[in-house]
Amino acid sequence: MTRVSDDLRERLTDVGLEPDDVERLIAVAVDEDLGGGVDVTTVATVPVGQRATLDLVARGTGVVAGVPVAAAVFSYVCGDAGRIDLLTPDGTWVGPGDVLLSVSGPTHLLLQAERPALNLIGHLSGVATLTRTWVDAISGSGASIRDTRKTTPGMRRLEKYAVRCGGGVNHRMSLSDAALVKDNHVVAAGGVAAAFAAVRAKFPGVPVEVEVDSLAQLDDVLDAGADLVLLDNFTVPDMVEAVRRTGGRARLEASGGLTLAVATDVAATGVDYLAVGALTHSAPVLDIGADLRQEA
Secondary structure (H helix, E strand, C coil), X not given: CCCCCXXXXXXXXXXXXXXXHHXXXXXXXXXXXXXXXXCHHHHHHCCCCCEEEEEEEECCCEECCCHHHHHHXXXXXXXXXXXXXXXXXXXXXXXXXXXXXXXXXXXXXXXXXXXXXXXXXXXXXXXXXXXXHHHHHCCCCCCEEECCCCCCCCCHHHHHHHHHHCCCECCCCCCCCCEEECHHHHHHHCCHHHHHHHHHHHCCCCCEEEEECCHHHHHHHHHHCCCEEEEECCCHHHHHHHHHHHCCCCEEEEECCCCHHHHHHXXXXXXXXXXXXXXXXXXXXXXXXXXXXXXX
């Protein structure tokens, strides 16, 4: 295996991804696929020295995300023996037959990289597609669709990147980026206002969001000075009342069991964000295939 090319590392950086993190993930994926041995099918069936071109082609309809990531898989496996053409920008709406990426190189290396590349681009494109569906559902409301930390271990940055490709916005990347005071913190601190005050005192420069499950708690945290409040499992009428009581003093985020069926109504209440964990934990994979063309 080789290091991902400098050109692709720069492209990953340009879209907000950390090349070293992506390369580590690719190494795990490729090693997992080989299982500590060799690709027995390819070794048996592919003539030594054969070269080919492999196209990654959309089979379904959706928003593509992860083209540079898939390209990095081929770069990692093929090294200088491969030529990679990125044909479709991330965030593009694609349909069956659209070619996303084309790679030429030794056939046995292309086939070795094929499944890890498809696994990554299919999953990330699924996240982007589901995000776009939510974004379209609340179009014109002024609200934004926001992700959560309900991500696949080791893939958070990639999945949150895919959310951005779909038109959503990111919540905190890690526990150190911002504070989110939830129900268990409230229990430990002795009250919602006390929990908010404790975080403010300990980490005065860190953004603080406070989860509330009642209008009375909302009043408490607004009086305490919270500027971002998560409305947990509020009904639509209670969200309307929460927006009225807040009067622009804080941003409001709706959360808890949201579905596409109610997305429009929730956004119409005037909240600023809809938090949707399903974007990353339940997105169906976008169907993308790989077609091999043997070189003459």
